[in-house]
Amino acid sequence: MPDRKARIAVTLGDPAGVGPEIIERAVADPRVQHLSPLIIGRAKFISKRYPGLFKSLAPITPSELSPSTAPSPGRHGYLIDAPNDFPLPSPGAGTSETGAESLLYIDAAIELWKKGLIDAIVTAPVSKSLIEKSGTPFSGHTEYFAEKIGEENPFMMMYSTHYRVILCTTHIPLHKVQDSLSVERISEVISAGRQALRAIDGKEPKIAVCGLDPHSGDDGAIGSFDRTVTSNAIERSREAGIDVHGPFAADTLFLSERWGQFDLAVAQYHDQGLIPFKMLAFDTGVNVTLGLSLVRTSVDHGTAFDIAGKGIARHSSMVEAILLAEKLVHLNPPLF
Secondary structure: OOOOOOOEEEEOOOOOOOHHHHHHHHHHOOOOOOOOOEEEEOHHHHHHHOHHHHHHEEEOOHHHOOOOOOOOOOOOEEEEEOOOOOOOOOOOOOOHHHHHHHHHHHHHHHHHHHOOOOOEEEEOOOOHHHHHHOOOOOOOHHHHHHHHHOOOOOEEEEEOOOOEEEEOOOOOOHHHOHHHOOHHHHHHHHHHHHHHHHHHHOOOOOEEEEOOOHHHHHHHOOOOHHHHHHHHHHHHHHHOOOOEEEEEOHHHHOOHHHHOOOOEEEEOOHHHHHHHHHHHHOOOOEEEEEOOOOEEEEEOOOOOOOOOOOOOOOOHHHHHHHHHHHHHHOOOOOOO
16 A cells, blocks of 8 residues: 555435534544545535535545545545535435435445545445435445445444454344355354454454354254354364354353453344444444455444434544544555
């Protein structure tokens, strides 16, 4: 990676959600001002609803971006306008149109990345249901990015300094989880998590794996999945030289004292991992997409329409997402 600032694009998220206000505070935070992040959103909307953010950004077009793009004096970042004809959204009033607008921001970021104009993408929260209602199938950023760049096997990891969890399945109905799991799938998730943390932390991680069933099946009394599939995946990973343990019952693994004994936990499904993670690391947590050639991080929370525009949404997760994106861009050797 050249000795230069990372070019990090930040999508505005659903414009009726908390995305604009957490971005406004994040780009003004002293911890990220050295980066001059590129905010992708509608200039007309930002100037009217969030004039403070608008004044802190220097307008720039994609054609003006280059490795030598210099910081703008007196500004905290850049604004890449994504114009559209939707009505100007109001904070808290999410609609199918705000869902469609949030998707325009994502698509604009992907195009910049494909052209080599940015190094990483940080996403503010969107509403999956509102994007779906606008006419585009959307189960989540992770899956959407993979489809748009033509890569097939993304992984979702939640990251903080003290707690990390990677998911074997992401945004699917609970009744489909077991059929989506196999020795191969669990093994490759363990491997992806190990590769990521070796690069980020610079050491071999100690990994714990959750069982799928309560009490990991209670040695067959509740179910045999963990005694066969999960345990076999763990054994295969050990044979590959990975320091991995389990399966453990999730109801005790995610106690802070026990979780802290491991560098990474592997969860079998979305809520098994995200509920404890958000309870313990909500303000500093980051969603990281692994397994793609694209560096992408995100806040660990949703649109929070109920508090949007009130100025009370915390921006710490956005700061951490930007800083982690910068770290991932400059890893040597690169993770992605």
